[in-house]
Amino acid sequence: MTEETITTRSDRAGSASARRKRGILLFLRDLLVIFVVAVLVSFLIKTFLIRSFFIPSQSMEETLVKDDRIIVNQLVPDLTPLERGDVVVFKDPGGWLPARVETPQPPLVAAVDWFLAFVGLSAPDSNDHLVKRVIGLPGDHIVCCNALGQMSVNGVPLDETYVALPPGESKVSRDDFDVEVRDDSLWVMGDNRYNSKDSRYNTETPLEGFVPIDNVVGRAFVVSWPIDHWMWLDNYPQVFDGVDEGTG
Structure with missing residues (x-):
């Protein structure tokens, strides 16, 4: 196995790990956005529509x-x-x-x-x-x-x-x-x-x-x-x- 092949596999593994981390961060970001929007909508409903x-x-x-x-x-x-x-x-x-x-x-x-x-x-x-x-x-x-x-x-x-x-x-x-x-x-x-x-x-x-x-x-x-x-x-x-x- 050549050094080039080992390096390529390592790069792929690192890239896959980075994608997973990025996916988790995007998921957490979306959850945070949904939570903030839900809170704001609830506040507006409570303030102006129903309580x-x-x-x-x-x-x-x-x-x-x-x-x-x-x-x-x-x-x-x-x-x-x-x-x-x-x-x-x-x-x-x-x-x-x-x-x-x-x-x-x-x-x-x-x-x-x-x-x-x-x-x-x-x-x-x-x-x-x-x-x-x-x-x-x-x-x-x-x-x-x-x-x-x-x-x-x-x-x-x-x-x-x-x-x-x-x-x-x-x-x-x-x-x-x-x-x-x-x-x-x-x-x-x-x-x-x-x-x-x-x-x-x-x-x-x-x-x-x-x-x-x-x-x-x-x-x-x-x-x-x-x-x-x-x-x-x-x-x-x-x-x-x-x-x-x-x-x-």
């Missing part, structure tokens, strides 16, 4: 159960108008939620939580938001309760099929009220009417129980977790049929 929140309380039962995860359409109300019956997530208007003490986290846990929140897979700010059902839009006149225990909007009694009441109770609110919704604001209530600190019980706050539309993060449209509770969220248009033509 995930978890349910921290029992105020929306039986529609939403504590620890359910919901997906929120953030195009509402900026591009798509709010409607009565919508289940909305909104920032605390001030005084609705008790002051919360931040629990220190180990640096690694905090970093992971930040990243998951960045891409929309975690919702660490769920405890700073509330979820309720829109009952009244700006200008609506809401009264509760009539002789049948119903609430009315603009003089139209509502048959609220989504409401959870204690056994034997037919009155949809423990306490009577009579309000006219402010401009650019909403009147919201939980479906679990006897266990919901909603607009009715925040009238002593600076905004007197009304929620500015600017505080709305979006409309919840689906329960995404747990799987056995997966469902689309209805806004029950039949319940509010005729309200726009009501006498006020």
Whole structure:
């Protein structure tokens, strides 16, 4: 075997090894590009289109159960108008939620939580938001309760099929009220009417129980977790049929 033949084989082996290394580097580069693009797409979706929140309380039962995860359409109300019956997530208007003490986290846990929140897979700010059902839009006149225990909007009694009441109770609110919704604001209530600190019980706050539309993060449209509770969220248009033509 000549020296030239040995050199040629060595060169071929070295070339094959270099190609393998280059292939591995290209594969790793492509994985990194895919990961970065996925993160950016997730961030943009979370920022402009949809977000995930978890349910921290029992105020929306039986529609939403504590620890359910919901997906929120953030195009509402900026591009798509709010409607009565919508289940909305909104920032605390001030005084609705008790002051919360931040629990220190180990640096690694905090970093992971930040990243998951960045891409929309975690919702660490769920405890700073509330979820309720829109009952009244700006200008609506809401009264509760009539002789049948119903609430009315603009003089139209509502048959609220989504409401959870204690056994034997037919009155949809423990306490009577009579309000006219402010401009650019909403009147919201939980479906679990006897266990919901909603607009009715925040009238002593600076905004007197009304929620500015600017505080709305979006409309919840689906329960995404747990799987056995997966469902689309209805806004029950039949319940509010005729309200726009009501006498006020």
